[in-house]
Amino acid sequence: MNEALITTIIVLLAATLRVSTPLLFAALGETLSERAGILNLGIEGTMFLGAMVGFVTAYWSGSLWLGVAGAVLAGILAGLLMGLLTVTLGVDQHVSGIGVTLLTGGLALYLFRLLFGAQRVPPQIDPFPQLSLGNALGPLTPLFEQYSLTYLGLLLVPLLWWLLNRTNFGLNVRAVGENPEAADVAGVNVFRTRLVALALGGGLMALGGAFLSLAQLGAFTFGIIAGRGWVAIALVIFGNWSPWKVLAGALLFGGFQALQLRLQAAGFQLPYQALLALPYLVTIAALALAGRNANYPAALLKPYRREA
């Protein structure tokens, strides 16, 4: 077995982790929201806003971690806006979500243009560095030379699993996502639980966006999210609303993309759009196979109103 092949595979796996990171953050955020019964289609715009706020905060403060904090805060606010509409007011989730995406997307573009004007070359920052390990782990080294945010994302998978399955809050989230009436009778504050889930979920989505501007690119461009929010929606369904399976889906898709980029760089002419469309088609096929038995949180898309 030749070493070149092994190196190639390891580099490919390392790239897979990188490509998967923003999807992972966003899909985990969406998982939390949906488990609480809210389909948050504001995800695409929330990621975009996170990328913008993260970049601008880092640009002005000189601190990348402040950028991360700013992005998360913006995402929490976007999640709360979604909550105000769908939880407090009980408005249709899908239309609200599209509205939140349009609003946060428009806001990000508007504010960025106000701050930086129309520039031919977008302003740049020094992005997060990838971990540098010298040659500590032999041929495996590149695999572990990731952004610290990637490690954070991987850490969030067991954390979210634990939160959902082993804590009181998680029990409440699942209860209000499956049967809010029963949860309410049992003394769970349906509205507050859903709002908190949406806020935390929004923060994670924005963090996914900020990964792109603060780590991968070191800049904010108008095409920076490019439908990754919709991919995350697909990954959550594909991953059956479970953090571990969502991670598996994100890695699978990230792997395809990393492979495609590699082949393209090597000069292969590929209809790469087919690969990009793959997660959507696979998800639709998965939905078709599951049919009425799809494991949607039972209360998804249903507003909860307490009738006096």
Add this chain to the structure above:
Amino acid sequence: MLRLERWEAPAWVKVIIPLAAVVVTLILVAGLVLLSGAGLAETYYFFFLKPLSSRTSLIEVLVKSTPLLLTGAGVAFAFYAGYWNIGAEGQLYAGAVAAAWLGVVLKGLPAVAVIPLILVGAAVAGGLWALPPAWLKTRLGVDEVVTTLLLNSVMIFFVSALLNGPWRDPVTSWPQSPTLLETAQFPRILARSRLHLGFLVALAALAFFWWITARTSFGLKMRAVGQGKEAARFMGVHVDAVVFKVALISGAIAGLAGAGEVAGIHYHLIEAISPGYGYSGIVVATLGSLHPLGVGLAGAFIGLIATGSQTASRALSVPTYLGDVIQAALLLTTLAMLLLRRYRIRWGRMAESS
């Protein structure tokens, strides 16, 4: 304290809600306008009044409204029957692909034959792209929100693959399809303007929407399904059949929007043929209260915002994205205020629950 009370709003409240939503939105957005350093009154003047002040810009409002009226009508048609078609964007692109193809291959035919074929072809393509979610919904019970949404991205990737592959313009090698035959280009309906046949098609779509919902038994069934599937089923309505037809018609109307942009404006298929008209259609449908006349007015209004954002940008250097913000804020405000149709706000003590 403030409290909500269930009621059935009288008709005038329903009419006034969208207008009130506009006012509330303009108040909410005021802070953002001031951030740009431009004055509030002049910005709103350039947004909402200046475009109406000359023939050229007034017609431009109608040009911008054309795709919005069609996606708005398509979305409203589906929403009216409780089918949440979020896929108008993809259906628009499907119609655009059909128009770009037919407009090149139908050589040797006169315009009176080519143009109707393009319209039919775009409608069929839009309907076909709406077919998988409709089929999954009615046969397998798969929720349509996610499937229609995801197919948008699939179609946009398909268009990108076409334009960077087999359809790349052989002359310029830009990622755009070859120029449409002259016989395929929609005629202008006003001299010295870009206003094209698509505008009349949009009006026809709205008339069709009105006729179906107000004058046919199918419209009654749509209404029943939209108000509650269980009750409709109980009344003997074949719910799945209604939903299926509605989904396809909705997609077909959105597909026509794509034909208008290709054959009426660009004469090519390009990747950026729609800056999100499908999603704006959701704004138009909601603001228009899913009523044909309302959708017509809302489409014109969003067209006005789109034109006004450019006018204001030229005159005051307010970024055009302000138009996107106003549009989105308007959608959310309308959504929230639509609650006033079912609840009214009273000032007083909590009623004793009985």
